[in-house]
Amino acid sequence: MVNLLQQTILFTVPLILVALAGVFAERSGIINLALEGIMIIGAFGGVLFIRGMQNAGFPRELGQLLLILGLIVTAIVGALFSLLLSFSAIKMKADQTIGGTALNLLAPAIALFIINVVFLDSRLTINGDAPSWFMLGRGDLESLGFIGDILFRKFYITTYIGIAIYVILSVILYKTKFGLRLRACGEHPQAADSVGINVYKMRYIGTTISGALAGMGGYIYSVTTANAVADGSVAGFGFLALAVMIFGNWKPLNIAIAGTVFGLFKCLSAVSAQIPFLNNLGISTYFYNMLPYIITLVILAFTSKKSMAPKAEGIPYDKGQR
Amino acid sequence: MKNPFKKKLALPSLSSDRTKTIASSLVSIGMGIVFGCLLLFLIACFDQFISDYQDIPVGQSFKGMLVIILGVFSSAIGGGISTAYLIGDMLFRATPLIMTGLSAALAYKTGLFNIGAPGQYLMGTVTSISVALTLGMNGVNGFISWIVAFLAAIIAGALWGCIPGLFKAFFNVNEVITSIMTNWIAANFVTWFFSTMKQFQNTLTVNKTGYTITTGTYGVATPKLFLNFDGSYANGGILIAILLAVGVYVLLNKTTFGFELKACGSNKNAAKYAGMSAKRNIVLSMALAGGLSAVGAALYYLQGDIEYSWTNAYMSLPQVGFNGIPVALLANCNPIGTIFAALFMAYLNISGSQLRILTFYDSEYISNIIIAVIVYLSAFSVFFKSVINGEHKLFSFAKSKDGENDGAKNFIKRFADKISSLKKNKNTVAADKQSDSAEKECVKEDNNG
Numbered sequence A: 001m002v003n004l005l006q007q008t009i010l011f012t013v014p015l016i017l018v019a020l021a022g023v024f025a026e027r028s029g030i031i032n033l034a035l036e037g038i039m040i041i042g043a044f045g046g047v048l049f050i051r052g053m054q055n056a057g058f059p060r061e062l063g064q065l066l067l068i069l070g071l072i073v074t075a076i077v078g079a080l081f082s083l084l085l086s087f088s089a090i091k092m093k094a095d096q097t098i099g100g101t102a103l104n105l106l107a108p109a110i111a112l113f114i115i116n117v118v119f120l121d122s123r124l125t126i127n128g129d130a131p132s133w134f135m136l137g138r139g140d141l142e143s144l145g146f147i148g149d150i151l152f153r154k155f156y157i158t159t160y161i162g163i164a165i166y167v168i169l170s171v172i173l174y175k176t177k178f179g180l181r182l183r184a185c186g187e188h189p190q191a192a193d194s195v196g197i198n199v200y201k202m203r204y205i206g207t208t209i210s211g212a213l214a215g216m217g218g219y220i221y222s223v224t225t226a227n228a229v230a231d232g233s234v235a236g237f238g239f240l241a242l243a244v245m246i247f248g249n250w251k252p253l254n255i256a257i258a259g260t261v262f263g264l265f266k267c268l269s270a271v272s273a274q275i276p277f278l279n280n281l282g283i284s285t286y287f288y289n290m291l292p293y294i295i296t297l298v299i300l301a302f303t304s305k306k307s308m309a310p311k312a313e314g315i316p317y318d319k320g321q322r
Numbered sequence B: 001m002k003n004p005f006k007k008k009l010a011l012p013s014l015s016s017d018r019t020k021t022i023a024s025s026l027v028s029i030g031m032g033i034v035f036g037c038l039l040l041f042l043i044a045c046f047d048q049f050i051s052d053y054q055d056i057p058v059g060q061s062f063k064g065m066l067v068i069i070l071g072v073f074s075s076a077i078g079g080g081i082s083t084a085y086l087i088g089d090m091l092f093r094a095t096p097l098i099m100t101g102l103s104a105a106l107a108y109k110t111g112l113f114n115i116g117a118p119g120q121y122l123m124g125t126v127t128s129i130s131v132a133l134t135l136g137m138n139g140v141n142g143f144i145s146w147i148v149a150f151l152a153a154i155i156a157g158a159l160w161g162c163i164p165g166l167f168k169a170f171f172n173v174n175e176v177i178t179s180i181m182t183n184w185i186a187a188n189f190v191t192w193f194f195s196t197m198k199q200f201q202n203t204l205t206v207n208k209t210g211y212t213i214t215t216g217t218y219g220v221a222t223p224k225l226f227l228n229f230d231g232s233y234a235n236g237g238i239l240i241a242i243l244l245a246v247g248v249y250v251l252l253n254k255t256t257f258g259f260e261l262k263a264c265g266s267n268k269n270a271a272k273y274a275g276m277s278a279k280r281n282i283v284l285s286m287a288l289a290g291g292l293s294a295v296g297a298a299l300y301y302l303q304g305d306i307e308y309s310w311t312n313a314y315m316s317l318p319q320v321g322f323n324g325i326p327v328a329l330l331a332n333c334n335p336i337g338t339i340f341a342a343l344f345m346a347y348l349n350i351s352g353s354q355l356r357i358l359t360f361y362d363s364e365y366i367s368n369i370i371i372a373v374i375v376y377l378s379a380f381s382v383f384f385k386s387v388i389n390g391e392h393k394l395f396s397f398a399k400s401k402d403g404e405n406d407g408a409k410n411f412i413k414r415f416a417d418k419i420s421s422l423k424k425n426k427n428t429v430a431a432d433k434q435s436d437s438a439e440k441e442c443v444k445e446d447n448n449g
Helices: A002-027 A035-055 A058-089 A094-121 A129-133 A143-150 A157-177 A178-185 A189-194 A199-225 A237-247 A254-271 A278-282 A285-306 B017-050 B058-073 B082-109 B117-137 B142-171 B176-197 B236-254 B257-265 B268-273 B277-301 B319-330 B334-359 B365-379 B381-389 B393-398 B411-431 B438-447
Strands: none
Touching: A002 A143, A002 A157, A002 A178, A002 A199, A002 A237, A002 A254, A035 A058, A035 A094, A035 A237, A058 A094, A058 A129, A058 A157, A058 B236, A094 B017, A094 B365, A129 A199, A129 B058, A157 A178, A157 A199, A157 A254, A178 A189, A178 A199, A189 A199, A199 A237, A237 A254, A237 A285, A237 B176, A254 A285, A278 B058, A285 B142, A285 B176, B017 B058, B017 B319, B017 B365, B017 B381, B058 B082, B058 B334, B058 B365, B058 B381, B082 B117, B082 B236, B082 B257, B082 B277, B082 B319, B082 B334, B117 B142, B117 B176, B117 B277, B117 B319, B142 B176, B142 B277, B176 B438, B236 B257, B236 B334, B257 B268, B257 B277, B268 B277, B277 B319, B319 B334, B319 B365, B334 B365
16 A cells, blocks of 8 residues: 555656646646657656766765756757757747647657667666666665655655745746736737737747746656666657646646656556455556546536636737737 | 749749748758758767767768768668668558648648647547457458458547547647647557457467567558569558649549638638638548548558557557658658658668667667658748748848849859958958048948948
8 A cells, every 4th residue: 555655656756747837838828739759858858968988987875966966957858859849839830739739749859769779779768777876865874754654764855845935836827927027928919918928928838838847847757767778768658648638627636646646546557466455356557548648628618617627728919910 | 823824824933922932941851961961970979978888989870971872772871781671661651641641731722720630640540450360360361351451540549639629629728738648649659459358469489479460461561563672561552652742632622522621721701701611621631630530541461561659659649640740841741742752751761770770879760850850940930932032031131233133043142242342341441441430430420221
């Protein structure tokens, strides 16, 4: 049980972080379909960075520092990659769905091409394995109680940094002047413009934050749940995050709840073979994999009338239009 | 009001809209290839700083560029696989691309963005393989099995495509979101299905796990007809794909039904006002798009010798499905154009695999990179057209003085004029440098203005 809940947290944190990435972009009026691609680039950049630092002789004792440095690097990488999307969507007023699709095609292709050509391999790994470098609370600790065991035994610091970032950015989006302005640009950009807000700038900021978050999400995903392996894929996690975002109705608190539910399912599919009770039910792991998507579809069907999707998302802002 | 006959009477000229569309597609293609070549060069320059494993000589990058451009003809510089075989391979790879391209194009023409092609393609895959194998095992004639498997795949794809259509029509949910969901449901379903259905797994070949039996084992294979091409996989499937492309063209442009579909796409409310059922048309066009994608899968896997690897299918969606989108975009959603766009994509794919064989670059993903860049740039077609027209503000000085806007033809001439006038100004500044400072200030201002 402890193990299951721990796993759920590991799956949930990158999921909600990337879903929040989607919120920042869509609230500013840009549909970010490229979440999956940005995650892939983030995971690739992070593993490449860690590997490079390891080869340069970074001491193992400072593993936590390396992990956090990697987080910063991947945030920058993700933000830079997302500039491709914002440039096409804001400056060129191109179709955002096509731009996002293009980045989703580009990211795995570039990652795999470099891994193949430069490292002569089909996947990029760090030296040694991720737990031995970065996992905390691995020793024989005495029991910390049920909650304590879940939270502080065999954990990664990035999980909690991720949660902190999630909370801080959610507060910024909902409780500050900047957040209000950003959301205005996704609801009614003309109105926002009429009171002197620079819609283009706000959309650039929203998408860039989105890219940074998705990059970090990809990195956290690859380090904590995929043993720091980059192989040009995050197994549809970016699209799952999109589902979480819609399921959570573009609101941080709902997304956190939805993300936990989805993380649980994702986790069930990963561990169901090891838990006797679930194994005896005889439900295929692939069914657990499908479940989040099916639930999202059903929820969409029932709630589409009440959907709180930002009204101006996907529409390029044109100053001359009314 | 516009004169409806004007368009018909006007002779096709350089400045016609169609020419500009093709030109902007060519610009995207050119820039994509240039980007790919640049990447090869950069990697050759910097690879030794990233890893100790490989140091590609810069000379190899030029060979690589040549291979990318030569594509199916690249065996001319490196030997290996014969050109005829590569051309056959290109035709075979183009077959499913034509179908997914048609799927995306048809949906786009009717106002929908079908990103669900990978899922529909997967449903076509699983249906065509399992039906063909089941019938084949039970001793049904190969030809009949082929037909039944083909039709079953169409039905499966159409039903799968219906789902986003129904959600759009009855719940007003964006089809992009539902398509993404159905894609991943299909991906998990495929792995689930083949992992349970032991009779379709190839357990006879040693060291091969996770592959299905080829349909050719039971005599279900697309006839090769006259398309031999040095023993490549090319077969009659490409002809079926071309026929279907023509069929979609006729459907969209020459029938009432096609007109209704397009009308609902361009203005749902106007179509409703004219007495068309918008809901029915949305569902039908998604079903058609789904069926077309599934045909792509059927034509690919019913070739007879293709094994399907299902073990990792739940982790990644088939690239062919997504590549339908660039095919449709490059073809400007013209069904006939998709044939050529798909052939071009297949050509690029061959370039990628040839790069792997002929040079030190051990990867075929360069073609995916180029395709991705082309998709990215193809979204700028409006911008490219405006540049060709000389309308864009970046190139506003390209307008002639009397305000007439006569396109790219005189662009270079005007550019030269502008430069020479700038030079003149510079000379004036230089000459005035000797004169007093107040005057100099004046000229500077003039120059800036």
